[in-house]
Amino acid sequence: MTHQTGLFRRVTRSVVGVAAAIATLAATQPASTAHAVAADITIDFGTALRSVPRGTFSADITGYGYHHYITNDPQHRAMLTGLYGFARMQLVYTVPGDPTSAIVAGGGSADTTVAGDDWVSSIRALGAEPMLIVPENPVDAANLVRHFNRGATKVTRWVVGNEPDPRMSAAAYSAKFNAVYDAMKAVDPTISVGGPAASNPNMGYLRTFLAGSGSRTDFVDFHKYGAGEHAACDTALLAATPEWAADATAVRALIQELVPSRAARIGIQVGETNSDWGVHPDPPGCDNTGTEAVQYRNAAIWWAASVFGHLAEAGAWGFAFGDKNGALSLLYDEPNVNGAGLNERMPVYQGLGFFTGQQGTSLAHFGSTLVKSSTTLDGVEVFASSGPKVVVVVNKSTTPRQAVISVGAGVTTVKGHQKDGQTVSYAKPATLGTLPVVGGTVTLTIPGPSVTQLVLS
Numbered sequence: 144m145t146h147q148t149g150l151f152r153r154v155t156r157s158v159v160g161v162a163a164a165i166a167t168l169a170a171t172q173p174a175s176t177a178h179a180v181a182a183d184i185t186i187d188f189g190t191a192l193r194s195v196p197r198g199t200f201s202a203d204i205t206g207y208g209y210h211h212y213i214t215n216d217p218q219h220r221a222m223l224t225g226l227y228g229f230a231r232m233q234l235v236y237t238v239p240g241d242p243t244s245a246i247v248a249g250g251g252s253a254d255t256t257v258a259g260d261d262w263v264s265s266i267r268a269l270g271a272e273p274m275l276i277v278p279e280n281p282v283d284a285a286n287l288v289r290h291f292n293r294g295a296t297k298v299t300r301w302v303v304g305n306e307p308d309p310r311m312s313a314a315a316y317s318a319k320f321n322a323v324y325d326a327m328k329a330v331d332p333t334i335s336v337g338g339p340a341a342s343n344p345n346m347g348y349l350r351t352f353l354a355g356s357g358s359r360t361d362f363v364d365f366h367k368y369g370a371g372e373h374a375a376c377d378t379a380l381l382a383a384t385p386e387w388a389a390d391a392t393a394v395r396a397l398i399q400e401l402v403p404s405r406a407a408r409i410g411i412q413v414g415e416t417n418s419d420w421g422v423h424p425d426p427p428g429c430d431n432t433g434t435e436a437v438q439y440r441n442a443a444i445w446w447a448a449s450v451f452g453h454l455a456e457a458g459a460w461g462f463a464f465g466d467k468n469g470a471l472s473l474l475y476d477e478p479n480v481n482g483a484g485l486n487e488r489m490p491v492y493q494g495l496g497f498f499t500g501q502q503g504t505s506l507a508h509f510g511s512t513l514v515k516s517s518t519t520l521d522g523v524e525v526f527a528s529s530g531p532k533v534v535v536v537v538n539k540s541t542t543p544r545q546a547v548i549s550v551g552a553g554v555t556t557v558k559g560h561q562k563d564g565q566t567v568s569y570a571k572p573a574t575l576g577t578l579p580v581v582g583g584t585v586t587l588t589i590p591g592p593s594v595t596q597l598v599l600s
Contacts, residue, residue: 182549190515197228206248208467226499233276242286281326317355337362357402362410374423384449391459412460438470447494452526532599563590
């Protein structure tokens with residue numbers, strides 16, 4: 144895409160399955176239950192697939208929000224506190240090249256009355272680590288590192304630029320990146336620096352970047368949105384969610400091909416993601432539920448849960464764009480939009496919240512290790528973790544299911560939460576209470592569509 148996205152605009156755009164296992168009830172059970180039961184969903188907590196760092200579930204801070212920000216709005220802060228591993232934000236000098244000038248939020252129309260230090264301290268107050276985007280300018284970038292890392296508390300992760308000018312080639316960006324990277328590392332060699340924060344996962348562009356900067360970059364950042372130049376039907380948006388894992392896997396393959404000696408040390412992150420980068424009317428010919436832009440509808444809940452589950456599978460980090468930016472928000476930035484109040488939860492907040500938890504609920508944070516899971520149900524995806532044991536089930540279809548979930552021996556307590564399409568998008572998920580465990584299985588009603596979280600102990 145050739146348009147500007149992400150932090151450069153106000154609002155102009157916005158498992159892995161294996162064959163399902165058969166669960167056989169133990170012979171020691173009472174005769175009434177001692178029979179073979181086919182599991183629709185199987186969780187194997189004994190097979191760890193990969194670690195899931197807290198950065199897997201992260202967010203962008205925008206500097207938009209009609210003067211209601213994490214820096215000054217207690218409700219805004221409360222809605223985000225404790226949820227995200229990193230919070231990514233662009234900061235710039237008001238006078239480029241002058242380190243004595245004020246540091247403020249970057250991006251077109253961002254509020255420049257809030258000091259950069261206030262943004263960083265407020266991100267930390269959320270329990271998140273700040274990730275700062277710096278200009279493609281070695282002097283300013285080095286000075287920003289010098290400013291924020293002069294004390295004991297440092298900003299550890301940095302991004303060079305945001306969605307480079309489409310008129311600039313990948314090779315030209317790579318040359319700029321190398322100069323900025325070297326200048327920043329000269330100030331603090333312990334930091335991680337990445338790029339190119341490309342507006343989309345253009346593999347040719349990323350290949351050229353890695354060819355020129357793979358010896359330096361500590362991670363690869365690209366952006367990916369659900370819809371593009373126009374709205375898409377919900378069925379198409381939901382069917383495409385595995386692409387987030389596929390793109391991350393393709394970038395990993397490029398890294399291994401071009402810089403094999405450093406491959407294990409180069410991370411991958413989708414620095415911006417949302418269901419659409421613009422505000423598009425409901426397209427004709429779709430069997431969508433509701434006519435608002437997709438970001439405001441329940442469909443975006445299932446979309447977000449699926450995308451972040453696939454990113455966890457692929458070992459990539461995801462950043463929901465953004466905390467406030469009209470339709471592209473975690474929280475409503477104005478009251479009385481679609482009946483919601485200021486700071487009420489947007490669908491992307493809800494979907495991501497089934498992995499991070501949500502303010503005002505007892506939803507758990509996804510665990511630190513992804514474990515093997517599978518399902519035989521069409522349109523259903525399952526993501527599971529240990530440390531703690533959390534299972535997220537996404538039904539992207541309109542067909543309700545009565546699922547038998549095999550959770551294995553040793554699980555005695557299962558507590559659940561669920562969000563379906565029967566309530567407004569900003570309503571809190573329903574509590575399912577404690578579900579009975581019989582012979583290592585749990586029977587669960589999965590509305591179509593919906594997302595469900597189970598916490599096992």
